[in-house]
Amino acid sequence: MRVIENNSSQIQLQIDQMKQLRAEYDAKEAKYHTFSKDPSKPIPGMTLQESVSLDALTKYLKHLEDKYAEIKQVMLKKYVPVQRKADLDEEMMVTLKRRDLAENLNKELQFRHQRLQIISNALTSWVKSDMSSSFQDFVEQIQKTKDLHGDQGIIEELLEDDPGKAKEAELLLSYIERFNELMLLGEYEKAACFAAHSPRRILQNIGTVNKFKAVGKIRGKPFPLLLFFEAIFSTSHACRRPIDAELTLEGIQCGLSEKRLDLVINWVTQERLTFSEEAGDVIYDYGEQDTYNKAKCLALAQMIYTECGLHKKALLCLCKQGQIHGAMEYIQQFKDFTSDDLMDLIKLCPHTELIQCLTREWNGKPPSLSFGLAILHLFSVDMKKVGIKLLQEISKGGKGKYSKMLL
Incomplete structure (x- = not known):
């Protein structure tokens, strides 16, 4: 029992010591954290006289209340409730949808305005022209102009809701209007260059040719x-497609009418043109009239005929140039010539050397024509003098040779 009592006394003593230490600690904490205002000290920001004035204190109180309200408002803006954020997000989505609808409507109205403006420009260009055709025909003429990749017309672009095509159509129509202005001002050289560089070759057509023809010579x-x-x-090399056959023919005729064979030679040999039988015939006929340049014209015509696959006319040009050996090689290369074709060739170009080559072996190949049939043909088409001359030439070669050719 005594031991228990001693232990109890010691425990009680320790408890009392701990309570005393805790009380001292709480006293120290209270000393450091207790806020006390000494009323004898002046209020910060106020003089001693103002601190005892009721009006000054009231004014200062109002200032503190305003500052408190401001801080509170800032706190409300800085920290937004989650529900408020969700409401704002939903409101923003509705606003964005309204904005998208407004933008789409604005674009549609802009496209309509552009189309109306383009049609207005087309009408203005038509009014400034001679108005020999209806407005619909005028627009259809523009439609016939093809772009570099297809055949889509401008009239279709006027009705499409595509800003890119609308701008392109507007550019094309502005080119037409500017070209007409240059023609009216008499700036024909500038108008020609303007037409040559027009987009999609809109001004490179027969209509433009007729406008220049109407001007005549100055x-x-x-x-x-x-x-x-x-x-x-x-500028033909700058485009993917060559100049069409109709313009090529008109250009060659114009150059020859002005006796500018040098230009025609350059065009045919250097530029990207579309040849035709008519173009070759024009140059061939010009050579028949201009004997001084006949050889050049025959060479040009032969080039065009060969390009067009007109082998009969190309062969005739070779023969008229005196290139008999070249003509024989041409016949051997293209085996499409019949006896009738060669008979017609003899009639159009009755050269003794040509007839002899056609009726002899050539490079180990049998004759293309029978000598006897050639002679009979010459007599039948009233070319007896040529036939007699040919017989005389053959007779000089000896009787054996003459008999061999007849066989």
Whole structure:
């Protein structure tokens, strides 16, 4: 029992010591954290006289209340409840949808305005022209102009809701209007260059050719139509497609009418043109009239005929140039010539050397024509003099040779 009592006394003593230490600690904490205002000290921001004035204190109180309200408002803006954020997100989505609808409507109205403006420009260009055709025909003429990749017309672009095509159509129509202005001002050289560089070759057509033809010749100045063809042919390499056959023919005729064979030679040999039988015939006929340049014209015509696959006319050009051996090689290369074709060739070009080559073996191959049939043909088409001359030439070669050729 005594031991228990001693232990209990010691435990009680320790408990009392701990309570005393805790009381001292709490006293120290209270000393450091207790806020006390000494009323004898002045209020910060106020003088001693103001601190005892009721009006000054009231004003200062109002200032503190305003500052408190401001801080509270800032706290409300800085920290937003989750529900408020969700409401704002939903409101923002509705606003964005309204904005998208407004933008789409704005674009549609802009496209409609552009289409109306384009049609207005087309109408203005038509009014400034001679108005020989209806407005619908005028627009259809523009439609016939093909782009570099297809055949889509401008009239279709006027009705499409595509801003890119609308701008392109507007550009094309502005080119037409500017071209008409240059023609009215008499700036034909500038108009020719303008037409040559027009987008999608919209001004490279027969309609433009007719406008230059209507101008005619101007004394002391270059022929406007020739300026136009010089401009468009010189830019032919810049385009993917060559100049069409109709413009090529018109250009060659214009150049030859102005006796500018040098230009025609350059166009045919250097530029990207579309040849035709008519173009070859024009050059061939010009050579028949201009004997001084006949050889050049025959060479050009032969080039065009060969390009077009007109082998009969190409062969005739070779023969008329005196290139008999070249003609024989041409016959051997293209085996499409019949006896009738060769008979017609003899009639159009009755050269003794040609007939002899056709009726002899050539490079180990049998004759293309029978000598006897050739002679009979010459007599039948009233070319007896040629036939007699040929017989005389053959007779000089000896009787054996003559008999061999007849066989």
